[in-house]
Amino acid sequence: MSSPGDDLTAISRTLARKAGDDATAAIEFSGNPDISDEIIGFHVQQAIEKWLKALIAAGGEAFEHTHDLARLLSLATDGRPAPPVDTDYLLAMTQYSVPLRYEDLLDAEPLDRERAVALLLAVRGWAEGLLGTD
Numbered sequence: 001m002s003s004p005g006d007d008l009t010a011i012s013r014t015l016a017r018k019a020g021d022d023a024t025a026a027i028e029f030s031g032n033p034d035i036s037d038e039i040i041g042f043h044v045q046q047a048i049e050k051w052l053k054a055l056i057a058a059g060g061e062a063f064e065h066t067h068d069l070a071r072l073l074s075l076a077t078d079g080r081p082a083p084p085v086d087t088d089y090l091l092a093m094t095q096y097s098v099p100l101r102y103e104d105l106l107d108a109e110p111l112d113r114e115r116a117v118a119l120l121l122a123v124r125g126w127a128e129g130l131l132g133t134d
Contacts, residue, residue, distance in 0.1 A: 012057035016131055019050035023120050030113040037111035041096030044116045045069070048093055051127035052076040058131055067097035083126040085119055093119070 026043035029035040045067070052072035056063040059079070064071065070091050073082075083090070093116075 008057040008060055008062075012054045012131065013133075015050045015054035015057060016127070016133055019047045019054060019124070019127070022047035022050065023124055026120055027117055030117050037113070038096065040113060040116065041093065041111050044120050045093040045096040047120055048090065048123050049097070051123055055080065055127060055130055067094060069094045080130060081126075083123050085122045085126075089115070089119060090123065 022043045026040050026047060029040045029043065048069060049067060049072060052069065052075070053063045055076040056072070061075065063075065066072065073087070073090065077083075
């Protein structure tokens with residue numbers, strides 16, 4: 001968790017900026033067939049994770065150092081509207097989190113890159129709207 005003494009406003013801004021970097025990578029990579037679904041999914045997951053943590057920090061709360069999008073979404077939407085997305089699909093992005101970088105997804109379906117980018121753009125619009133950075 002971030003510590004109570006941390007400047008949560010600065011942390012929120014940094015996380016939102018880093019989420020944008022991951023989003024840019026995912027979008028740019030999505031059209032390249034030589035880049036694996038796992039890499040694109042990883043950047044989608046990371047962007048969403050960071051936007052959720054940015055919202056938590058912006059609300060003055062310490063966030064957990066977790067990749068569990070269900071947990072983070074619950075905290076980020078406490079007192080806020082939920083993102084206008086298929087929540088089940090958003091939560092499914094957890095499978096692309098950091099541990100995947102060291103393991104194979106043996107039974108995973110191919111990533112629907114267009115759908116993943118559309119999810120990413122919707123979450124970005126929602127998060128930036130709530131953060132006032134759009």
